[in-house]
Amino acid sequence: MTKQPVLVVMAAGMGSRYGGLKQIDPVGPNGQIIMDYSVFDACRAGFERVVFVIRPELRESFEQSIGRRMAQRLDVSYAYQTAGRLPEGCVPPAGRQKPLGTAHAVWCAREAVGDAPFAVINADDFYGAEAFSALYGYLKDARDDEKYRYCMVGYRLENTLTENGTVSRGVCRADADGNLASIVERTAIRRDADGVIRCEGGALAGDTPVSLNVWGFTPSFMDELTGMLRRFVAGGLRENPEKAELYLPFAVDELIRSGKASARVLTTAARWYGVTYREDKPSVQQAIASLTAQGVYPAVF
Template sequence: MTLLLMAAGSGSRYGKLKQFDDLGPKGEFLMEFAMYDAIKNGFGHIVVITKKENVDFLREHLEARLPKTVKLDVLSQEISDLPDGMEFSGERLKPWGTAHAVWTARDVIKDPFCVINADDFYGQSAYENAAKFIREHPQEDHYALVGYILKDTLSEHGSVSRGVCMTSGDDLVSVDERLKLEQKGDKVVDADSGLEYTGNELASMNFWICRPSIFGVIETEFREFLQDDQLVKTGELYIPKTVQKMLKDGLAKVKVVPAQDQWFGVTYASDRETAVASLKQKTAEGQYITPLWSM
């Protein structure tokens, strides 16, 4: 099993590269706790997608810490990485999106894998439940989303973007992307659309359980994307949309796996204090050793 971490963001709202902020008790990055939890649950391959200028630094940092039995790949997400025969000669500041970040790993991932954000803390049970799902569902078309309770994924310091899930039992029906969600009294309100939620809905935090079959689907979408001049200027390819297309086309069966743990993230600089305190508490409670890689 492989854990793929997306760490190519710019941290515009955080004020710096939050993926490399020393939030742990001994200066560990938040993503290191994800790796620790995954390895503890049988993941033997770590893949990190980052910016080109961060590849060498991150590889050296992780090689010095991860167990030698764990395979490590650190790859750069680049705008020039296109399907064979496709060209792009324009200018673009942002990468092609999260689905393209996943596609970046197409040549190194050959087995079931989980996709997460490097700047989110998902909790130990998320990796335990994901590993269990992979073991119990070996079929190539069996995918899953690790779901969280919407009201538990908000920030006290500003609006957040979340994928609000529609489900039927434990089957995923759709993921509705909302970009400006905030707690307003006893409701969660999306400032863009005015839609209100109870807060008890399931939310996607981009923790996906995937199979290598997704790479071909992303490439097909990417080829179509590159032929649309407007999308090429400002659009992005998103994992939820790719998975939903696979669901609609009958290429995947997608379950929702409950996280059964508390999520937290560092969207804003003011989220940092909460993250540091939470990691310190979890370490004090014995969930993590310190230093993290002294095992």
């Protein structure tokens, strides 16, 4: 019998583009933050445990402003992401302070997650209830067989843009069976004045499926990440000790290309809302106010 799926929330980001600790910036009508809505939707979907991946120095403030409130709905645990937390025998570059990427963040949660299937989300993105229902529905019955059986929620690119700057997205291609065939990171994505969506690689169709770091994994993924981190420390991190990061989409793509894993693409037409830039906050507040008025979310929870 598959164990109860766990929700992993990556909240250790610096928030450099936003200009502050955006994870705890209120956006709801009663002071709710984006994570409140993620946890609310996760609970409705069936999740009962959440692991927050944070920086150690944030533990006290995070628990006071977020953790204690979340603990009223779910079983809350913490995992800590630091540059020095690595597989046994691995040593980070001297002086490295910046976290080592989203794949490393997930690996840091391995002890808290245990041997349960788990979903992964960003702390500062509003994903909508459909994403959590799809994740839970997949993970509650997920089992590896001849391949690792993972999943991701794919959003329409046109539903994931901001008017206040560019974004980076994992552009996805699915095969005939609905599994992820490839994922390519595209940067500097924006909608130009002529309405065309462009990036550094050229124009992109609005209905292009993209990843917003909404993933579902079986326990096998943690073991694979251990080996990837060892190779990353010996390779990419040694070559670029100050800036190299191991990203979650790249880790999944490597396993797919090697034939070890598949990732079912769970599509959604939901609109993403996020605070990539400080100027995004008013539009997020307006969207949540509208959803509250429609009865999708209660004003107080």
